Amino acid sequence: MKLTLNHNEVSHEKLGTEPVNTLLLKMALPSVIAMLMQALYNSVDSMFVAKISSESLAAVTLAFPVSMIIGAMSTGIGVGINSSISRNLGADDVKSASKAAANGMLLGFGTVAIMIAFGLLGTDWYLRLYTDDPAVISAGVTYVRTVSLLAFGNIFTQISFSVLQGSGNMTFPMISQLVGGACVIALDPLFIFGLGMGILGAAVASSFSQAIAMAIGMYGIFVRNRENLPVSREDFRPDAAVMKDILAVGIPSALTQATTSVVSGIISKMIAGYGTAAISVYGGYTRFSSFGILPVFGVTRGMNPILGYSYGAKDKDRFKATEKLALIAGFVITTISALVFLLAPGLILRFISATPEMIEVGRPAYRILALPLFVSGVSIVMSQSFPPAKRSYLTMIYTMLRQVGIMIPLCLIGGRTWGMTGIWIGYAATDYIALIVVLGMTIWFYRNVISKLGEE
Secondary structure, eight states, X not given: OOOXXXXXXXXXXGGGTSOHHHHHHHHHHHHHHHHXXXXXXXXXXXXXXXXXXXXXXXXXXXXXHHHHHHHHHHHHHHHHHXXXXXXXXXXXXXXXXXXXXXXXXXXXXXXXXXXXHHHHHTHHHHHHTTOOOHHHHHHXXXXXXXXXXXXXXXXXXXXXXXXXXXXXXXXXXXHHHHHHHHHHHHHHHIIIIISXXXXXXXXXXXXXXXXXXXXXHHHIIIIITTTTSOOOGGGGSOOHHHHHHHHHHHHHHHHHHHHHHHHHHHHHHXXXXXXXXXXXXXXXXXXXTHHHHHHHHHHHHXXXXXXXXXXXXXXXXXXXXXXXXXXXXXXXXXXXXXHHHHHOHHHHHHHTTOOXXXXXXXXXXXXXXXXXXXXXXXXXXXXXXXXXXXXXXXHHHHHHIIIIIIIHHHHHHHHHHHTHHHHHHHHHHHHHHHHHHHHHHHHXXXXXXXXXXXXX
């Protein structure tokens, strides 16, 4: 029986024909909702863990770079898959798009193997890089080891998102994320408190919920989206050329996120020198600022299939119009988040069950850390417009400059000059300098890549 797409899904032909404003809304809104749910269950996880102890919240904060590494590898592969699928569909080559989906999933198994090895061999060493507090190390090893050994759900959820989104299907990624988020919100208190599992329960609840999200994503690929992108058994034969194409785009994106993870770990180590309260406050910021940051990535997930299709079809006007709308959306989203941190820092602190010491540290910190959110949405959209045009290296260069060339030096100088407050100032100043950098790169990109589409 022939399967048909429902009204919320976008056939790949419409990526090149439907008006950009309605198409971007249709493509981005499900992903924005999914990212909001991701932010919600990240924050809910921290809220419940904070009720165990401040040491447990500090441990989960120190585990954040590991979660970012998992995301870097899976999202890196996913960006390559998304780009390859959308470009091939733009060139009207459905078979190559299907091979990209299948071979990308094969690459995901390598990522799973890496995380299992880390979970078995590297967790204790990793935690001792940041702290010598026995309670934090014990809780951290439990959490990090569990999420690493059970990372397959997280990894294949991200990959399934990219396969579906690359072909224009945004509905199943949204459903997957919503169900996964609802599960973790329900299971966290059950596992942590009801079953008395403590921080192990938080890790198991998150991993189990991600596995459910993965199952929904795979159902979307192999059942509901077959008319749009028919992935067959034959497509799973390893194809070196297809994998090379995926990795050529994906590796720079993975390195970009991995650099972010490493730098996040370095910043965490700087802050950890000021005590458990400081690192817990920073953890609260990273979790709750995701309500502004992750939805912007939702916008770019909706934007990128349109950009990739437009690039494959050599339609520069459609490429420009799509990015312009995404820039407006990104600015609005992160500005709202910035205003919450600036005007109501106490609200965030109440959510993480802040101690008096955390409140003293957190109020001024959150007001400073609100400032980069005013510009970060624009920077994210501009930096994410390069991979669909096979220019992932530009995203990598920008991120390296932002994280290594700007953030670390500014935070080090700020910390030595003004102590902990100086680290917050250096962190905030980074995004304003980075905005100038990515703006210059975008001007070069349009002059030398996009403006020449259709001329060769």
